[in-house]
Amino acid sequence: MAIHSPSDRIWWNKPIEKMELIWIGIAFCWGLFMFCAMIWWHIYGEQNLSNETYKTTPELFESRTEAMVEAYTVREEGDTGIPVVHPPAGSDVYLLARRWEFYPILELDMGQSYRIHMSSTDWQHGFSLQPTNINLQIHPGYEMVLTITPDSSGVFNIVCNEFCGIGHHQMLGRIHVVE
Amino acid sequence: MANQAQFRTCPETGLKVDLAAEKLIKVNAVVAVVFLAVGGLFGLLVALTRWPAVHILPDSWFYLALTAHGADVLLFWIIFFEMAMLYFCSAILLNSRLAAPKLAWGAFWLMIAGAVMANVAVLQGNSSVMFTSYVPMQAAPHFYLGLILFAVGILVGLCCFFGTLVIAKDEKTYEGSVPLVTFGAITAAIIAVFTVACGAIILIPTFLWSVGLIPTIDPLIYKIVWWGFGHASQQINVAVHVSIWYAIAAMTFGAKPLSEKVSRTAFLMYILFLQLASAHHLLVEPGVSSEWKIFNTSYAMYLAVVGSMVHGMTIPGAIEAAQRKRGLTNGIWEWLRKAPWSNPAFAGMFMSLVMFGFLGGISGVILGTEQLNIIMHNTVYVPGHFHATVVAGTTLTFMAFTYPVINLIFRKEIIWPKVAQYQPYVFGLGVMGISVFMMGAGTLGVARRHWDITFADATLSFEYPPMAIMLMGLNGLAAILAAAGGLMYVSVVIASIWKGKPREVVAVSEPTPEAEALTSYGSAGTLHLPGTAILVGIFFLSFVLYYFINWKYLATVWPLS
Ligand code: HEM
Ligand SMILES: [Cu+2]
Ligand SMILES: [Cu+2]
Numbered sequence: 111m112a113i114h115s116p117s118d119r120i121w122w123n124k125p126i127e128k129m130e131l132i133w134i135g136i137a138f139c140w141g142l143f144m145f146c147a148m149i150w151w152h153i154y155g156e157q158n159l160s161n162e163t164y165k166t167t168p169e170l171f172e173s174r175t176e177a178m179v180e181a182y183t184v185r186e187e188g189d190t191g192i193p194v195v196h197p198p199a200g201s202d203v204y205l206l207a208r209r210w211e212f213y214p215i216l217e218l219d220m221g222q223s224y225r226i227h228m229s230s231t232d233w234q235h236g237f238s239l240q241p242t243n244i245n246l247q248i249h250p251g252y253e254m255v256l257t258i259t260p261d262s263s264g265v266f267n268i269v270c271n272e273f274c275g276i277g278h279h280q281m282l283g284r285i286h287v288v289e
Numbered sequence: 290m291a292n293q294a295q296f297r298t299c300p301e302t303g304l305k306v307d308l309a310a311e312k313l314i315k316v317n318a319v320v321a322v323v324f325l326a327v328g329g330l331f332g333l334l335v336a337l338t339r340w341p342a343v344h345i346l347p348d349s350w351f352y353l354a355l356t357a358h359g360a361d362v363l364l365f366w367i368i369f370f371e372m373a374m375l376y377f378c379s380a381i382l383l384n385s386r387l388a389a390p391k392l393a394w395g396a397f398w399l400m401i402a403g404a405v406m407a408n409v410a411v412l413q414g415n416s417s418v419m420f421t422s423y424v425p426m427q428a429a430p431h432f433y434l435g436l437i438l439f440a441v442g443i444l445v446g447l448c449c450f451f452g453t454l455v456i457a458k459d460e461k462t463y464e465g466s467v468p469l470v471t472f473g474a475i476t477a478a479i480i481a482v483f484t485v486a487c488g489a490i491i492l493i494p495t496f497l498w499s500v501g502l503i504p505t506i507d508p509l510i511y512k513i514v515w516w517g518f519g520h521a522s523q524q525i526n527v528a529v530h531v532s533i534w535y536a537i538a539a540m541t542f543g544a545k546p547l548s549e550k551v552s553r554t555a556f557l558m559y560i561l562f563l564q565l566a567s568a569h570h571l572l573v574e575p576g577v578s579s580e581w582k583i584f585n586t587s588y589a590m591y592l593a594v595v596g597s598m599v600h601g602m603t604i605p606g607a608i609e610a611a612q613r614k615r616g617l618t619n620g621i622w623e624w625l626r627k628a629p630w631s632n633p634a635f636a637g638m639f640m641s642l643v644m645f646g647f648l649g650g651i652s653g654v655i656l657g658t659e660q661l662n663i664i665m666h667n668t669v670y671v672p673g674h675f676h677a678t679v680v681a682g683t684t685l686t687f688m689a690f691t692y693p694v695i696n697l698i699f700r701k702e703i704i705w706p707k708v709a710q711y712q713p714y715v716f717g718l719g720v721m722g723i724s725v726f727m728m729g730a731g732t733l734g735v736a737r738r739h740w741d742i743t744f745a746d747a748t749l750s751f752e753y754p755p756m757a758i759m760l761m762g763l764n765g766l767a768a769i770l771a772a773a774g775g776l777m778y779v780s781v782v783i784a785s786i787w788k789g790k791p792r793e794v795v796a797v798s799e800p801t802p803e804a805e806a807l808t809s810y811g812s813a814g815t816l817h818l819p820g821t822a823i824l825v826g827i828f829f830l831s832f833v834l835y836y837f838i839n840w841k842y843l844a845t846v847w848p849l850s
Contacts, residue, residue: 279744
C-alpha cells in the first residue's frame, strides 16, 4: 500500500503496465504539441505581443503623452473634460495609466494600425479592453510598445484589472473606433 | 537520545506513533482549521460583495477582506496543515521519532507569530495590498515582517522533517524504500525549500524598503521573484494533496499504486520541471521576452503537467484495480458505483481528484499558454481557475483527510457522522460553482479584485454584458453553499476533537490479505481497467476541445503584434 514501504524491495525494475505506458505517451505528445502551438501562433497567428519594451520615467512618459495630446486633441469627453485624441493612422500613440484614470481617450480608425505605448506613472495597472477582451499588464518604469489594429468599430472601454488602491474600481479609459 | 522519545502503538494500523510528533500534528492541524474558518468567512464576504445585487462590504473593507482572505487561506490554512502532514508522513508513517521536537515547536510558534502579525497589519487597514503585495504599492512593515517570520518558521519545520528522515534511515525504522506517500511528501518538502528561499529573497528587501532602508524595488523583478515563491508553493500543495489521494486510496481500498516506478517518477517531475514558475504569471508583462515565457512555462514539453496527468490516471486506476480484485467486476462501473460514497474521506478525495483535473488542471494549462493569457489575464477567470486547484483540489483533500486523522491521531470518534458524511458534497458543489461561475464571468472579461463591476461612481461609464453580472450573482449563491460546507467542516472537526467520544479500539486490522495480493506489479494483461481508461479518455477529449475553443476565441480578438 502507498502508506507502507513497497512490499517488493526491488520495485524499480518491474515492468510498467501497458495502459500506463500508453497514457504517458499521449500526455507527453500532447505536451509537446502545446509547446509547439505557442511557437506556431507566433508565426501564423495574429495576436502576439511584440516584446518591444523600453525603460522610461514618469516625467518622460508624461511629456510624450502631453505632446501627443496637444497635437491631436479633437474634443473633450466626460464630466472632467478628458481630451479625446485622434492620432494619424500608423503613428505612435501614448496611453498613460495613473491613479485612477487612463489618459487620454483615444479615437482610432478601424482597420488601421497604431503603435501603442503604455506605461504607468505610479503603481501597476491593468489594461483590460472590453468587450474585445485584451488584457495586458502596465508597469511603472517600463514602456510597452504594441501594434494594434482595431478590426471592429464602436466604443471600447479600458477597465483597470490590476488592483491599484482604493480608486481601482473607478479607473476606466476609452477607445473609440470609427469607420 | 532515541530512548527519550515516547511511543504508543496504534491499535488500528500497528504503526508506532511518536507522542511528540502526534502532539505537533494536532496543534498544527487545529491552528490550520482556525485560519480556514477566519479566511473562509472573509471569502464569503468577498463573494457577496462581488454579487452586484448584494454588494455587502464598502470599498475599503472589500480590499481589506480580500487581502485577509488570500493570506489566511492560501498561506496560513494550507501551510499549517502541510506542516502537520509533513510530520505525519515522516515520523508516523516511518515508525520513527521526530527529530528535535523542541525545534518543531519553535517553528510552530514562529509561524503563529508571523501569521498573527500579518493579520493584525491587514486588519489595521493600511496593508490592503492583496497577498501578492506588488510594489510600488506599500504595506505596513509588520505585514512583510509577519510573512518573513512565517517563512522562517516553515524553514525550521522543514529541517525537522528532513532530520526525521535521516533518523528513520539510521535507526532502520522501516524496510526498503520509503512509502510512496512519504516520497510525495519529500518532493513537497524539497520544493518548499526553493519556495521559502524565493520568499526570503524578495520579502526581506521589500521589508527593508518599507522601513526606508532601500530606496526602490523594481516592480518587474519583484514579480519574477515573488512568483518563484507564490507559484512554487502551489507545486507544494499539489505534491501534498496528490500524496494524500494515494494515502486515502490505500487506507480505504488497500489500493496499491499500479507501478511504484511510474508514480514516483511523476512526483520527481514536479521537482525537475518545477517551471521557473513565475513565467506564467508574467505572460502579458512588458520586459520579458516571448522566448523566455514560452520556454519557462513549458520547459519545451510541459513535463510537470504530464506528471499530474499520470497521477490522474494511476490513482483511479489503483482504486479500480483494488475494487476489481475484491470482486466488483460487473460491467465497467461497478467498482465506482459501489465505492464507499458515504465515507467522507473517500467522497472528498474522489471529488477533489475529478475537479482538480477537469476544472483546475485544464484551465491552468490554458491560462499558462502565452498568447491565450491575453484573453484571461487578471480577469476573474484566474480566481475561478485557482479555486478549482487550491480549494476543490487541495482544500477539499485536506478536509477529507481530516476525518481519518481525527480517528487515528486525535483518537476521537466523529461526533456528528451525518454532518461529516454530507460535508464534502456541500462544500464540493459550492466550490465547483464558484470555480465555474468565476471562469465564466472571466471569459466575458470581468476584472478580478474589483469592488464594483457596475462602475457606478466612475467618471466614464461602462457595463459588462448582463450575462457576466448574472454569473457573478450565481457565484455569490455558490459561495453561500461553499461557506455552508466550510462551516460544517469546521464545526464537526472542532466539536469532535473537543467533545467527541474517545475512539474505541477497533480490532487490530492486519494489512488486508486482498491488498497484499495486489503486490504483483507488472501483471500486464491481467489488469483490465476499462473504467479508468474511459475516465482519462473523457478527460483528454475535454482538454483538447477546450484548448482549441480558446484559440478560436483568441483569433477573434483585435490583431496585435
Ligand atoms: C467559502 C469558500 C470560499 C469562497 C466563497 C471564496 C471566494 C472568493 C472570491 C469571490 C474571491 C475574489 C475574487 C476577486 O475578486 O478577485 C476569492 C479570492 C481568493 N481566494 Fe477564495 N474563496 C473561498 C475559499 C478559498 C480557499 C479555501 C482558498 C485557498 C486555499 C482561497 C484562495 C483565494 C485566493 C488566493 C484568492 C485571491 C485573493 C487575491 O486576489 O488577492 N479561497 N475567493
Ligand atoms: Cu489602475
Ligand atoms: Cu486598478
